[in-house]
Amino acid sequence: MSKVTIPSRASYQVRNPASEERPFLEADWAPINAHQVYQALKRMQCRNHQATSAYKCKGLGAPYKTSQQQENWLGAIINHFNQNINIQLKHIKTMCKFNKFNGKVTNYYSNMYVIEVDDKTIYIPFSVMHKFPAFPQSMMEDGHLKIGVTVIMVKKDEKTYYPDHETYGVNNNQEHKLNIDGTYLLKDTKTYKQSNSLPELMAQLSTQLPSLQEDLRLETLKVISAINMTEEQKVEKLTSMVDFPLDFLESQTLEKKASLFYAPGNTKDDRAQLKEIVESIVAMCNSEEQKQCQLIVGVNDKTNKTCKLQDEIAANYPQMANLDQFQNTLLVPFIKSYTYDNALLMSSLKYNWYNYNGDLILIIDINYHGDPIICKGGRLPYRCDSAKMIAEGVDLVNMVKKLTRNAA
Numbered sequence: 001m002s003k004v005t006i007p008s009r010a011s012y013q014v015r016n017p018a019s020e021e022r023p024f025l026e027a028d029w030a031p032i033n034a035h036q037v038y039q040a041l042k043r044m045q046c047r048n049h050q051a052t053s054a055y056k057c058k059g060l061g062a063p064y065k066t067s068q069q070q071e072n073w074l075g076a077i078i079n080h081f082n083q084n085i086n087i088q089l090k091h092i093k094t095m096c097k098f099n100k101f102n103g104k105v106t107n108y109y110s111n112m113y114v115i116e117v118d119d120k121t122i123y124i125p126f127s128v129m130h131k132f133p134a135f136p137q138s139m140m141e142d143g144h145l146k147i148g149v150t151v152i153m154v155k156k157d158e159k160t161y162y163p164d165h166e167t168y169g170v171n172n173n174q175e176h177k178l179n180i181d182g183t184y185l186l187k188d189t190k191t192y193k194q195s196n197s198l199p200e201l202m203a204q205l206s207t208q209l210p211s212l213q214e215d216l217r218l219e220t221l222k223v224i225s226a227i228n229m230t231e232e233q234k235v236e237k238l239t240s241m242v243d244f245p246l247d248f249l250e251s252q253t254l255e256k257k258a259s260l261f262y263a264p265g266n267t268k269d270d271r272a273q274l275k276e277i278v279e280s281i282v283a284m285c286n287s288e289e290q291k292q293c294q295l296i297v298g299v300n301d302k303t304n305k306t307c308k309l310q311d312e313i314a315a316n317y318p319q320m321a322n323l324d325q326f327q328n329t330l331l332v333p334f335i336k337s338y339t340y341d342n343a344l345l346m347s348s349l350k351y352n353w354y355n356y357n358g359d360l361i362l363i364i365d366i367n368y369h370g371d372p373i374i375c376k377g378g379r380l381p382y383r384c385d386s387a388k389m390i391a392e393g394v395d396l397v398n399m400v401k402k403l404t405r406n407a408a
Contacts, residue, residue, distance in 0.1 A: 100164055103153040105145050111180055111318030113145065115161075117153050122161055126180065127316045133168035182314030185360060188323050192354035192361060194239055194247055198231045201238055208242065216241065243357050245304035250386050253293040255280050256301040260309065260331075260362075261316050271334070275375075278338045283381035283388040285345060285368040286403060298361040306359035313360075323353050337376075344370045372403040 103117035111126040126144065139149050152164040196204075202224070209217055223229070223237050238244075248256055257280065263272040277297065284293035298309030313326055320326040332346070339345055348368040354361045374380050380391040380399055391399040 099155045101153050101155060101161070103151045103161065105147055105149050105151060108144050108147060111314060115151065115153070117161055118155065122159075124161070125316075125318045127318065129163060132165060133163040135163075135168055180311055180315040180318070182308075182310030182312070182360070183358075185310040185313060185320075185323055185326075186355045186358070189353045189355040189360065192246075192356040193236075194244065196235065196239075196244070196247060198235050201235060201244065204244055205238075205242070208244075212242070240357070243305070246299055246306070246356065246361075248296055248299060248304060250301060252287065252383060252386055253284065253291050255284070255293075255295050255386075255388075256299045256304075257295065257297045258300045258307045259312060260297055261312060274334055275338060278335050279375055279379065279381040279390070280388055281335070281349070281364065281366060282339060282345070282373045282375055283383045284366050285348070285370075286372050286380065286382040286399075288403065290369050293366040295364045295366065296361060297364070298359065306356055306361060308359055309362065310360035327351055327353075339373055339375055342373055344368070345373055372400050374400075 101118045103115045103122075105113055106116050106121075107114035113124045113126065113129055115122050115124060129145070135145065139145055139151075141147075145151065152167040153161045154164045155161055205220065205224075209220070212220065220238065220241060223234055223241070226234065229237070248254060250256060257273075257277055259273055260277065261270075261273050263269075263276060269275075277295065281295055284295070287293075298307050299305070300307055313320065313323075317326060317330065320329070331351075335349070336342075336346055345368060348366060348370075350365040350367075352363040352365065354363060372380060372382075374396070378392055378396060380396045382389055382391060382399060382403070
C-alpha cells in the first residue's frame with residue numbers, strides 16, 4: 001500500500017487589530033491633502049453607519065456588532081488624524097480645492113444675478129445659478145433668489161464662483177424646470193406659414209375641435225362657414241387661431257429635434273444635445289446622394305408640436321439679447337469647432353428662425369457637396385435612410401472610402 005504525503009499547512013496567525021491600525025495611526029499625513037483624507041474617512045464611517053442601521057432593523061445581532069466595531073475603528077482613526085495635524089471640522093473651510101465665501105445677492109435683472117463676494121462684483125446667469133443647487137424656498141421670491149439673501153459660494157479660480165453643492169445639495173433635474181419667458185427673442189423672426197390646403201386643415205380640425213375652448217370653437221366654426229372669405233384667407237385665419245401640428249415628416253432629407261440643449265436620458269455632458277444636432281447635420285452631408293436637407297429644431301418628433309425653444313435659449317443663455325448674437329457667438333462657433341473648422345460645411349448651412357403661433361423654431365437648410373466630414377472624437381456620422389449611424393475606428397476608414405468612391 002503506497003504512502004500518501006500530506007503537505008504541511010502554514011501556521012495560523014491570529015490577527016492583531018492593534019498592529020493593523022499602526023500603519024494608519026503612524027502614517028505621515030503631511031504630503032496628502034488633509035481635507036480629502038478627512039472627508040474620505042467620514043464617508044466610510046457614514047456608509048458603515050447606514051449598514052449597521054439596516055442590520056439593526058433586521059434584528060441581525062452579530063453582523064451589527066461587527067459593523068459597529070468597524071465604525072468605532074474608523075472613529076478612532078479620524079480622532080487620531082485630527083489630533084496629529086491639528087484640524088477640527090469647524091475650522092475646515094475648503095471643499096476639496098475650493099474655498100467657500102459668503103456672497104450677497106444685490107440685484108437681479110434680465111435673468112442675471114449681481115452678487116457681491118470676496119470684495120468683488122460678479123454676474124451669474126440664472127441658468128448657472130440654478131442648474132444644480134436646490135435652494136430652500138425661504139431663499140426664493142417670485143421664482144428667483146431674494147435680493148439681499150446670503151449665498152454660500154465656492155471659488156474655482158479668480159473669476160469663477162459657483163453655489164456650494166455641499167450646502168445646498170445637487171438636483172440634476174433642476175435645469176429642466178426653469179420657467180423663463182423668452183418672448184423677446186421672437187422680435188427678429190419671420191412668421192412661419194404652413195402649406196396646408198383648407199381640406200387638410202378641416203381634417204385636422206375634426207379631431208381638434210372637441211379640445212378647443214368654447215369661444216375659440218365658435219369663432220373657428222364662423223371662419224369655416226364664412227361666405228365672404230376665400231380658401232386662402234380661411235387657411236391664413238385658421239392657422240393663426242388654432243395651434244395645428246406642423247406638417248414635418250422625418251425622412252432621409254429631414255430630421256426634427258425638440259431641444260437645443262436638453263438631451264434625452266441623464267447625461268453629464270452639458271453639450272451632449274448640441275453635439276447630437278451637429279452630428280445630425282453632418283450625417284445628412286455624409287449621405288451618398290448629398291441631397292438638399294433640413295434639420296428642424298424646436299418641434300417634437302412625435303407630435304409635431306412646438307417646444308418653446310425661445311424659453312429654452314433664454315433660460316440657458318440669458319445674456320443673449322437676440323437670436324443673431326446667440327447664433328454668431330454660440331451656435332455657429334460650436335458647429336465649426338466640432339467639425340474641425342470645415343469651411344465648406346459652414347458655407348453650406350443657412351439658419352432660418354421662425355415664429356409659429358408664438359413659439360420659436362429653427363430650420364437649418366443644408367446644401368453640401370464635398371468630401372466626407374469627420375467630427376471630433378473620430379466620429380463619422382452618416383445617413384442610412386431616415387436613421388443616423390456613427391462609424392468609428394476601422395468602420396470609419398471603410399465608410400470614408402465608400403463615400404469618396406460614390407462621390408467620384
